[in-house]
Amino acid sequence: MAYKSVTALLLFLSLAACGDPLENQLYQNNGPTNLTVRQTAAEAGFMSLGATSIAVYQETAEDCVFDFVGTIKVKSGSQTAALPPGHRFALRLNFNDQDFLGSTTNGSQIVRLFTPRAGHQYDFQMAIQHRGLDYSLFDVTNGQRRLVNMPALLAVCH
Amino acid sequence: MKNLIVMAVACMSTLSACTVDYAQSASELTARVGSTSYFKSNNYQVSRSAAAVSQSLRAGANKCLNQRTTGQIYGGSHMGAPILHNTVTDYTTTVRNNGRGGIEMAVRMTSRGFRISMDEPEGGEIIFTANVTPSGGGARVVDAWMDQNLFTPSDPIADGVRAWAEGTSSACPEMPR
Numbered sequence: 407m408a409y410k411s412v413t414a415l416l417l418f419l420s421l422a423a424c425g426d427p428l429e430n431q432l433y434q435n436n437g438p439t440n441l442t443v444r445q446t447a448a449e450a451g452f453m454s455l456g457a458t459s460i461a462v463y464q465e466t467a468e469d470c471v472f473d474f475v476g477t478i479k480v481k482s483g484s485q486t487a488a489l490p491p492g493h494r495f496a497l498r499l500n501f502n503d504q505d506f507l508g509s510t511t512n513g514s515q516i517v518r519l520f521t522p523r524a525g526h527q528y529d530f531q532m533a534i535q536h537r538g539l540d541y542s543l544f545d546v547t548n549g550q551r552r553l554v555n556m557p558a559l560l561a562v563c564h
Numbered sequence: 565m566k567n568l569i570v571m572a573v574a575c576m577s578t579l580s581a582c583t584v585d586y587a588q589s590a591s592e593l594t595a596r597v598g599s600t601s602y603f604k605s606n607n608y609q610v611s612r613s614a615a616a617v618s619q620s621l622r623a624g625a626n627k628c629l630n631q632r633t634t635g636q637i638y639g640g641s642h643m644g645a646p647i648l649h650n651t652v653t654d655y656t657t658t659v660r661n662n663g664r665g666g667i668e669m670a671v672r673m674t675s676r677g678f679r680i681s682m683d684e685p686e687g688g689e690i691i692f693t694a695n696v697t698p699s700g701g702g703a704r705v706v707d708a709w710m711d712q713n714l715f716t717p718s719d720p721i722a723d724g725v726r727a728w729a730e731g732t733s734s735a736c737p738e739m740p741r
Binding site: 538539 | 626627628630631632633634635636720723724734735736737738739741
């Protein structure tokens with residue numbers, strides 16, 4: 407159990423590494439699309455723009471051990487992705503400020519767990535607002551709109 | 565980053581104020597309110613039940629107050645050129661029943677980089693706390709925080725928590741970077 411804790415801790419600690427080269431590997435999966443990610447606002451501040459992305463880590467055969475599988479970058483509008491149903495993912499939500507050259511300066515990262523269900527469609531909204539940020543995941547299957555609880559990684563993988 | 569620059573400038577000009585005794589518990593932080601201008605507090609009534617307010621604060625803390633922020637700040641110089649430091653700050657929040665029909669929230673900040681040079685203990689410090697108790701038909705919230713930005717009249721965390729308590733927003737406050 408101890409090594410799982412260490413693995414979770416290392417994942418958490420490595421998630422926000424500045425200039426992480428993994429950031430540039432886009433998430434790709436040719437399965438059926440079940441997730442739409444929207445950036446609904448991006449008010450980062452003076453001389454900077456807000457940029458959101460989701461770094462996707464998929465759980466391996468071992469409980470609470472995750473491998474990085476790519477980043478969903480959300481620019482204006484929305485981005486769709488296919489997350490294999492029934493698998494647990496650690497999603498690192500990135501809310502970054504970018505300067506006019508596109509370099510990331512400051513940012514906030516929040517890590518949540520998510521297991522998509524087969525046959526379900528999800529709508530993920532991310533926003534950088536004045537003096538804050540926001541995010542919500544909704545299950546929008548069959549026209550419904552139900553808020554999905556995403557537990558924190560460290561609340562589950564002790 | 566702006567907050568860090570402001571804090572650095574403030575600390576350079578009032579160095580003695582930066583050698584504060586960093587709070588290690590919610591009660592320690594609350595006890596420091598009024599001792600220096602760095603520690604501030606709100607005390608307000610909310611027209612929702614203590615149970616509802618407590619639930620909102622639990623949900624908000626779970627959603628928003630366990631996160632990492634990264635930033636950059638100039639500090640010191642090398643051969644006349646300012647040195648750019650990367651800062652990494654982790655926030656972890658605990659919420660527990662206070663035994664008086666409500667909850668006590670405590671936000672711990674642990675940072676690496678420039679702030680460490682200002683005597684911050686290795687385990688970080690409690691920078692915000694909020695206590696919810698039943699009051700009349702509603703709830704009373706008493707918070708306390710260590711001011712991160714001397715030039716703004718309010719604190720983003722305190723403002724965000726108040727919005728959760730009043731049920732007007734579930735958005736996350738901008739944490740100091």
